[in-house]
Amino acid sequence: MSGLISRLKRMRLGDVLRRNPLFYDEAMRVLRTLKDADLAQRRAWTSERLSKVLWAARRSGYGRKVRGTASLETWPLLAQQQVRADPRAFYSGPRWLAVAAHTGGTSGAPLLLLRSAREIALEQAFIDFVTHEATGLPADARCAVLHTEEIKDPNDFRPPYWIFAAGGRRLVCSAGHLNADTIAAYAQILREFRPQVLFAYPTSLEALCLLLRRAGEQVHIPHVACSSEMLHPHVWALARETLGCTMLDRYGQAERVARACATEPGQYRFVPGYAHVELVQVDAREDRKVYEIVGTSLWNPAMTLVRYRTGDLVHLPALWGKAEIEEVTLGIRSFDGVTGRDSDILLTPQGVKLTGLSHFYRDVPHIARVQIIQEQLDSVRLLVQQLPGYSQRDTDHLLHNIRLKVPASMAVAIDCVGELERTAVGKTPFVIHRPAVKQSLAAVRAQPATA
Numbered sequence: 001m002s003g004l005i006s007r008l009k010r011m012r013l014g015d016v017l018r019r020n021p022l023f024y025d026e027a028m029r030v031l032r033t034l035k036d037a038d039l040a041q042r043r044a045w046t047s048e049r050l051s052k053v054l055w056a057a058r059r060s061g062y063g064r065k066v067r068g069t070a071s072l073e074t075w076p077l078l079a080q081q082q083v084r085a086d087p088r089a090f091y092s093g094p095r096w097l098a099v100a101a102h103t104g105g106t107s108g109a110p111l112l113l114l115r116s117a118r119e120i121a122l123e124q125a126f127i128d129f130v131t132h133e134a135t136g137l138p139a140d141a142r143c144a145v146l147h148t149e150e151i152k153d154p155n156d157f158r159p160p161y162w163i164f165a166a167g168g169r170r171l172v173c174s175a176g177h178l179n180a181d182t183i184a185a186y187a188q189i190l191r192e193f194r195p196q197v198l199f200a201y202p203t204s205l206e207a208l209c210l211l212l213r214r215a216g217e218q219v220h221i222p223h224v225a226c227s228s229e230m231l232h233p234h235v236w237a238l239a240r241e242t243l244g245c246t247m248l249d250r251y252g253q254a255e256r257v258a259r260a261c262a263t264e265p266g267q268y269r270f271v272p273g274y275a276h277v278e279l280v281q282v283d284a285r286e287d288r289k290v291y292e293i294v295g296t297s298l299w300n301p302a303m304t305l306v307r308y309r310t311g312d313l314v315h316l317p318a319l320w321g322k323a324e325i326e327e328v329t330l331g332i333r334s335f336d337g338v339t340g341r342d343s344d345i346l347l348t349p350q351g352v353k354l355t356g357l358s359h360f361y362r363d364v365p366h367i368a369r370v371q372i373i374q375e376q377l378d379s380v381r382l383l384v385q386q387l388p389g390y391s392q393r394d395t396d397h398l399l400h401n402i403r404l405k406v407p408a409s410m411a412v413a414i415d416c417v418g419e420l421e422r423t424a425v426g427k428t429p430f431v432i433h434r435p436a437v438k439q440s441l442a443a444v445r446a447q448p449a450t451a
Contacts, residue, residue: 017097019139023121027299031129034272034331042272042330049298050276057304061089068306077280077294078308080111083255087112093301102363103254110367111254116302119256126274127250130261134248135223137196144171144195144221146204147356152177154407157350159185171195175204176405179351180211187217197223198245202231203345203355209235209242220244227252229355230338233265251338257295257308260338268338270331274298277329278307279314288315291325293338313339344431347441349377349409357431359405364397366390371420373432377440380406381413383420390416 018024034042054070057063062082068075083090097117102110128139135141151163151174161177164170171193178186186208198221200208205226212219221243227250236247251260251268258277262268270277275298279291293310297303314335316328327333346354360382361370368385375381382398384390395414402412420428433441 017099017117017120018124020117020121023118024125027118027122027125028129030273031125031271035133037272039327039330039332042332043326045273046276046298046330049273050296053276053296053298053301053304054306056092056301057306060092060304061086063092063306065089072276072296072307075306078306080255080309080311083305083308084111087114087303090303090305092304095302098302101254103358110361110364110370113254114300114303115256116300119297119300119302122274122299123256126259126271130250130271131197131225131248134225134261134263135197135246137223140166140169141196142169142194144173144190144193144198146173146175146178146198146200146208150174150404154403154405155409157182160189161185162189175201175207175356176352176354178204178207178211178353180214181350183208183211183215183217187212187215187219190219190221195221197221197225198243199225199227201355202226202229202235202249203353205239206235207353209238212242222246223248225250229344231265236265251312253310253312255295255297255305255308255310256300257297257305258293258310258312262334262337266336267334268336269334270329272331279316279325279329280309282313284318285315287318289318289320290315315339346372346374346380346406346410346431347377347437348407350407352407354405356405360402361398362401364394364401366394367398369420371428371430371432373421373434374437375434376436378409379411379413381415383415383417385418385420386416 034045037045050072051070054068054072058068066076091114093116095114095116099115099120101113101115103113131137132139151161151172154176157177159182161182162171162173165172171189173186205224222245224239224243224245225248231249239245239247247263249262252258257275259271259274260268261271276296278294280294281289282292283290291314293312293314294307295310296306296308314337316325316335324333328335344355344357346357348354357372360372361367366387366389368387371383373381373383382402384398398414399412406412421432422428
């Protein structure tokens with residue numbers, strides 16, 4: 001006990017939850033053990049853990065309603081809309097140190113989640129574990145981050161475009177200020193800081209590498225880890241050639257019901273011990289079958305999601321049967337990757353690609369769904385489907401969030417609507433680019449990568 005107390009005293013405030021040794025050490029032991037386990041051992045551990053999860057989930061309001069039993073097959077597939085409509089119905093256990101999280105992913109539909117201390121520790125253990133496996137680096141390695149953090153006013157293009165965190169071991173850079181005019185400053189700070197690993201969204205990584213090459217700037221970063229968006233093969237190659245790095249891509253979702261990773265394009269594997277994963281067939285082609293990823297969280301007693309439909313798809317050979325699919329779900333067999341979205345960005349007049357657009361409606365209540373339409377480079381319109389109770393306060397909150405990322409050079413309009421725009425085939429995309437914006441995006445992608 002004295003050793004545990006000493007560890008807690010040495011930890012920074014943010015680590016108390018993320019690397020709480022009460023749960024973090026257990027998660028690490030599971031991930032390490034199952035990494036070297038065979039199919040039967042992985043199946044046995046997952047089955048045993050799942051039985052405990054289902055026992056807890058039966059006590060939730062949702063569990064009582066659907067009358068789920070200890071057999072997973074008695075539980076129906078769970079859609080995001082059901083969780084969004086009544087998140088409290090899925091609270092299934094102790095909420096001690098649980099943390100609320102608001103997210104909509106790339107669907108445009110806000111979702112309230114509750115994450116237990118155990119699940120938070122698992123997520124950090126997963127990141128540390130797969131990063132160490134791919135790079136050999138310790139959890140406290142010097143790193144740079146190129147995400148969507150709100151570092152400074154999006155209208156202020158005076159340096160610096162970064163802050164230091166974690167006692168100076170983490171360089172957090174603003175992706176929202178990265179363009180042709182600022183790339184020299186980014187290159188200089190990266191050379192001075194010399195990160196051992198860069199954590200980035202694929203869109204931001206691609207922009208960084210293209211800008212470095214066009215400006216003739218040389219930067220070496222040994223390792224790069226991506227997440228949250230599709231990482232296309234051409235970006236793998238671009239980053240390796242530009243930065244001289246190894247690559248790690250992590251797939252997952254805010255609901256924490258499945259995780260996969262890859263160090264080579266087309267070689268993804270689900271991480272055993274993270275969740276119970278099912279693949280439900282939704283379509284078939286001549287030589288491929290399409291499956292939706294359905295997951296059950298194994299580490300979140302505060303809010304257990306059973307057989308949750310992620311909406312994410314994988315394509316597997318049509319000849320693969322039940323045995324091969326089980327090998328995929330337990331991380332024994334690799335698969336090509338997850339079909340996701342790579343068009344959910346805005347392009348500013350300054351040439352900056354804005355990502356993380358789901359942050360626009362984070363923590364804004366009374367919103368059913370949002371759709372973002374970029375009419376011109378300097379004009380954005382948000383269509384909002386309201387829930388009962390929506391008021392001007394929600395509009396003001398939404399506009400405040402938008403302005404934390406979108407510069408003043410872009411006009412923003414918010415329209416409350418009954419229906420969102422649909423494509424010719426009836427889909428309602430989260431982000432729509434009008435023809436002029438599509439042309440500008442195509443022009444940016446078509447620019448030569450060398451100065």
